[in-house]
Amino acid sequence: MSAPATHPHGASPAPVAPSEEGQHHPIRLYLIVWFWLFVLSACSYLVDYLQFEGYLRWGLILLFMILKAGLIVAVFMHMVWERLALVYAILLPPIAVLIFVAIMAVEADYTALTRMASFVTGG
């Protein structure tokens, strides 16, 4: 990892460094993200281990999940360094899934209700 003395800023010793290719970020950044992913995973495991219930449990699960997903997409998948044209093209369409979730939640509620009603009366 230690750069030669003639390259004090860690510049590549290769004669021509490709200027516009690829993603160049310090390893340190990845290690920090990795560390936080570990911490967040431990936290979400603790939610279960400590037997949190109800809205506290669901809220914490969702919070840690979104933070982890955000870190992976933003840093590991380099989304923060892409142009917005790509970011929007990839991150906006999944909103359709959330709408689908909302529709099916209403539908599932209704199904459960009709099942309970008809099973009680022996329908």
Add this chain to the structure above:
Amino acid sequence: MGETTLNGFGAKAARKSGLRGVVEDWSSDQRAFKSASWGKAMMWIFLLSDTFVFGCFLLAYMTARMSTTEPWPDANEVFALHIGGANIPLILIAIMTFVLISSSGTMAMAVNYAYRRNRNVTVALLLVTAALGATFVGMQAFEWTKLITEGVRPWGNPWGAAQFGSSFFMITGFHGTHVTFGVIFLLIVARKVWRGDYDRGTPGFFTSRRGDYEHVEIMGLYWHFVDLVWVFIFAFFYLW
């Protein structure tokens, strides 16, 4: 920004950022994704379609779980392991989570070293990533075996709602398949890096275009996505 280079990269006017940049990129009558090569853009679009696939699995699971009148089996007990005379809830799943996150970390570093043209470290990190992925699949096979011997089937299980088994096998099975294919592709990419294919520009697989170290990054996108999906499965299937 103002420096000029032989290939003229630095000479171009800076592109607009923000919403105006989005409009200009999309209406430029050229490629819309200025910062991403075709390979990378296509991998992202594939991953978007995969997001829909897993999204639909998870929402089918939600629908089944919300609408059943039977009690849903308690993941806490179902996935507990008996270690040292005590039942530790979800311990195998927790270990699997850490293994997959670690493989994502080594993958991210492999991409970094690939762009630095450090082939030895890149190959080593890719192989570690593949090994961690294989470990994950192995632990998943163990988990499946344990549940099947306990009587979990797609059509029923000893603890409650029958849909538990079908959701479990469908979601984790599809995810495990993704991990398995990821391991295979990791090994292929590792071999290409090791042979120096990307230094010589030998064509990549599935294509006749010249290969370069961006292939490692595109491979990384797929691998991180597999980890990303596990984040959601862990939250919704195992913890909820």
